[in-house]
Amino acid sequence: MKEVRFFYVPDAGQQTELPAEEAMHAVRVLRLKEGDEMFLMDGAGSFYRAKVTMAAPHHCYYEVEERILQEPQWKGHLHLAIAPTKMMERMEWMVEKVTEVGIDEISFLNCQFSERRMIKIQRLDKIVISAVKQSHKAWKPLLNEMTSFKQFLEGHREGRRYIAHCYEEIPRTNLFDELQKSHDTEDVTVLVGPEGDFSVDEVKQAVDAGFQSVDLGKSRLRTETAGLSAVMTMHLGQQILQQ
Amino acid sequence: MKEVRFFYVPDAGQQTELPAEEAMHAVRVLRLKEGDEMFLMDGAGSFYRAKVTMAAPHHCYYEVEERILQEPQWKGHLHLAIAPTKMMERMEWMVEKVTEVGIDEISFLNCQFSERRMIKIQRLDKIVISAVKQSHKAWKPLLNEMTSFKQFLEGHREGRRYIAHCYEEIPRTNLFDELQKSHDTEDVTVLVGPEGDFSVDEVKQAVDAGFQSVDLGKSRLRTETAGLSAVMTMHLGQQILQQ
Numbered sequence: 001m002k003e004v005r006f007f008y009v010p011d012a013g014q015q016t017e018l019p020a021e022e023a024m025h026a027v028r029v030l031r032l033k034e035g036d037e038m039f040l041m042d043g044a045g046s047f048y049r050a051k052v053t054m055a056a057p058h059h060c061y062y063e064v065e066e067r068i069l070q071e072p073q074w075k076g077h078l079h080l081a082i083a084p085t086k087m088m089e090r091m092e093w094m095v096e097k098v099t100e101v102g103i104d105e106i107s108f109l110n111c112q113f114s115e116r117r118m119i120k121i122q123r124l125d126k127i128v129i130s131a132v133k134q135s136h137k138a139w140k141p142l143l144n145e146m147t148s149f150k151q152f153l154e155g156h157r158e159g160r161r162y163i164a165h166c167y168e169e170i171p172r173t174n175l176f177d178e179l180q181k182s183h184d185t186e187d188v189t190v191l192v193g194p195e196g197d198f199s200v201d202e203v204k205q206a207v208d209a210g211f212q213s214v215d216l217g218k219s220r221l222r223t224e225t226a227g228l229s230a231v232m233t234m235h236l237g238q239q240i241l242q243q
Numbered sequence: 244m245k246e247v248r249f250f251y252v253p254d255a256g257q258q259t260e261l262p263a264e265e266a267m268h269a270v271r272v273l274r275l276k277e278g279d280e281m282f283l284m285d286g287a288g289s290f291y292r293a294k295v296t297m298a299a300p301h302h303c304y305y306e307v308e309e310r311i312l313q314e315p316q317w318k319g320h321l322h323l324a325i326a327p328t329k330m331m332e333r334m335e336w337m338v339e340k341v342t343e344v345g346i347d348e349i350s351f352l353n354c355q356f357s358e359r360r361m362i363k364i365q366r367l368d369k370i371v372i373s374a375v376k377q378s379h380k381a382w383k384p385l386l387n388e389m390t391s392f393k394q395f396l397e398g399h400r401e402g403r404r405y406i407a408h409c410y411e412e413i414p415r416t417n418l419f420d421e422l423q424k425s426h427d428t429e430d431v432t433v434l435v436g437p438e439g440d441f442s443v444d445e446v447k448q449a450v451d452a453g454f455q456s457v458d459l460g461k462s463r464l465r466t467e468t469a470g471l472s473a474v475m476t477m478h479l480g481q482q483i484l485q486q
Contacts, residue, residue, distance in 0.1 A: 073461045093336060100468050135463045176479055217478060218316045220378045225343050232475045235460065236419055240483070243420070
């Protein structure tokens with residue numbers, strides 16, 4: 001897989017032209033020409049081996065030669081719901097990292113103690129696409145617009161659900177310990193709070209809504225580190241279950 | 244522990260004055276005054292409750308009121324040796340994150356395919372100190388100057404030693420699986436290569452020197468993500484052994 005040119009093309013199998021930005025990169029940066037081979041990823045489980053049929057300054061047409069269905073790298077639907085940090089660059093790197101490590105869905109929560117109540121999904125989506133390409137992921141994670149904490153709890157969700165927080169006064173178990181009690185095919189959702197944590201009231205609302213109260217280990221982690229730690233924990237939890 | 248002011252003071256127990264930068268922060272930013280309480284961390288396992296005895300524009304003197312010995316959060320000596328990335332900011336965040344999560348020693352390797360052959364330890368050390376303070380770590384990780392890969396292999400190291408790489412042709416087992424076969428008191432060293440990976444020859448040299456050849460899971464990770472993943476894996480491996 002070395003030296004292969006990957007391009008992200010939603011519906012790659014139904015299209016014949018690269019999206020504008022990808023075309024720019026293909027033609028002006030990589031200088032691809034008619035007849036050159038490239039790989040397309042549709043973000044929905046397929047890679048395509050394709051050949052350039054026409055390369056013009058702003059356009060790159062292609063013909064699919066082979067569709068290569070990818071095996072999922074993990075089971076169950078992994079979902080991280082997090083209150084974004086005040087500094088957006090901390091969220092940006094987290095989004096890049098959880099995409100590399102592997103995640104199905106990322107939601108952003110507006111919480112009582114949130115220091116950021118708006119996010120630009122478009123910018124984050126570009127970071128996700130770049131990480132998907134860089135790490136050769138066959139599935140592009142779903143990024144959701146910010147919702148209120150309350151609204152998120154009201155949504156229906158299958159599988160195991162957890163709320164990670166730092167209140168020692170509220171009974172908690174450890175996320176990694178809990179994940180080992182589930183099945184590797186189960187969906188998992190983990191909530192991570194803002195810099196000032198969830199409010200005690202929010203933790204109670206989540207528990208009432210069926211979320212289990214958990215910690216992420218002994219270390220005091222920043223919000224974005226906690227998000228990445230939760231995702232890595234989901235994967236190692238699955239690995240234990242598969243042994 | 245909320246609203247507590249933490250300052251990093253090596254040999255805090257033998258000193259009576261904050262280092263210049265910490266004094267600046269204490270007096271000019273936090274506006275501490277004579278009689279105010281603060282917490283000092285010596286980076287060597289102790290916190291100190293102290294009282295300000297004199298606060299001048301560039302000086303802050305104190306008197307220790309209580310030494311509070313901290314329990315280690317993990318066993319064994321955890322050591323990450325990594326080839327730094329071309330973009331230094333990627334290493335900087337990794338150093339921040341592994342400090343938050345918990346590490347005893349970080350070494351930097353100059354490898355055959357390294358894209359960066361020099362690093363400024365001083366700048367990284369400031370990031371480590373800031374992360375130690377932020378995450379209330381009682382021990383400050385040791386940061387080593389860059390050494391050649393060969394020189395690193397020649398150093399004597401106790402415990403389990405692993406080299407993580409991406410060559411599917413070289414027999415590998417999984418780091419997390421391997422760590423579950425050890426004891427939680429054993430020292431662990433993990434080597435992570437540069438963007439272009441270790442050379443096949445380097446992997447062979449490490450194996451000959453007693454390192455086990457491992458992968459970090461199914462995902463294709465950037466160097467800095469691999470470093471953090473290795474450290475999180477060490478901790479969850481310990482957690483499994485403690486069950």
